[in-house]
Amino acid sequence: MTYTLLRGNFVIRYADLPRQGPEPDGDTVKFLPDSPALVETLPRRSGHPPKINRRGVSVRLEAIDALETHFEETHQQLAGADAARDELLRLLGFTNVSYWEDQPNKVKSADQDSIRGHVLTNGVDANGRLIGFAYAGDPSGADGASVFLDPALVDASVNGTLLAGGLVYPAFYATLPAELRTHLAEVSQAARGKAAGIWPGSTADPNGAATVTGLVDAEGLVMWPKLFRRIVPYLAAGFTDFDGFDAWLRADPVNRDDEVFLLTRLEHGNLHDVFKGAGQRLQLTVWPEEFIIAPDPPPPAVPSH
Structure with missing residues (x-):
């Protein structure tokens, strides 16, 4: 299946609003596309438009579900939840990330507030987020290009790396092509078999x-x-x-x-x-x-x- 390539910046902190910035977790991160108009053209899987503004749009990483760092004023086991979040940010290239003591899900400081990256997406979910696979750095393709996503390219994504490390659970929605779902099921099963990451607990x-x-x-x-x-x-x-x-x-x-x-x-x-x-x-x-x-x-x- 072909996905749309979006170039842009992943964003974890607003310099002008440092206590009101994004709250990255193990499967969601803010993304500021170079061409916001491209986001408006994406399929709306549940009929809802993308929630995008001048600061960007959230990306919901396809095929994975991380332990909750925050959900309706609750959380899951924080060791596992924070490990997934920290590895996601590390894979994207963020370093020395720290959080406010009284707002532990908001970034207080980091070497980079934003960093270049790209997303391969095939639509928008019911919450107005991009459904996609996240990658560090700039790709060779043009912004808005159609990219055929195969298992090797999935393995190179942040999503695939987190799943292979056992840091997240699989969560397969109908938006995921069958070939990729079968492959990622094997990736997750292998991580569970090795008792990697969260699986022992x-x-x-x-x-x-x-x-x-x-x-x-x-x-x-x-x-x-x-x-x-x-x-x-x-x-x-x-x-x-x-x-x-x-x-x-x-x-x-x-x-x-x-x-x-x-x-x-x-x-x-x-x-x-x-x-x-x-x-x-x-x-x-x-x-x-x-x-x-x-x-x-x-x-x-x-x-x-």
């Missing part, structure tokens, strides 16, 4: 359920981030166990119970088909590379050109 997965008595428990665990992002609002709603988790997911098929395609069964389903919860125990019943997540559907009457 992974829980709430097919190898065993996690015990979660509340949010404090969840924040200290290594689990698939999308599962964490579902249990945070569930617990915030006042639930004290997971007996009602299945019904709660099913009650909102867009924002909670994402549509999935189960690769091992060749069946369509939803997130409730890959989670199991009862009492204080919760787990993902299949590995995350074994299903494809559908993008959010466009709102009514919104074209998805």
Whole structure:
């Protein structure tokens, strides 16, 4: 599949607003394209326009999901979350990055506030972010060029490197071509087999359920981030166990119970088909590379050109 090449700068700090800058994490980073108009031409997978302004647009790194450094005033296990973020920034070329003590997700100082790089993208997600693969430095191709993305080029991306190092979980959306999904599944499986990165601490997965008595428990665990992002609002709603988790997911098929395609069964389903919860125990019943997540559907009457 061809992707659009965007040249530009990755940005981690605003010199004029140092305490109001971006909050990079292990799978999202701000990007200021050289040609912002190109972003407006990209496919809108869920019907939403890109959220781009004079400071740039966020890039959601395709195929990976990093432990949350911050999510609705919570976080996941910070050792793993920070390791993914720090390696992402290092791979892009940032050095000596430090953070505000009272705002630990905002960059206080670094050798570079921004740095040259490029993105290969095939569209915009439901949150207005670019879906793409990130690379350090300037490429040989022209801005806006169509690039055929093969497994070797994916392996050279920040996304592929983080997955190979076991620093992130896989998360395969329908925007990812089948050839690349198959390849990246093997990359992730190899990292898990070597017990690299986060994998030795992974829980709430097919190898065993996690015990979660509340949010404090969840924040200290290594689990698939999308599962964490579902249990945070569930617990915030006042639930004290997971007996009602299945019904709660099913009650909102867009924002909670994402549509999935189960690769091992060749069946369509939803997130409730890959989670199991009862009492204080919760787990993902299949590995995350074994299903494809559908993008959010466009709102009514919104074209998805």
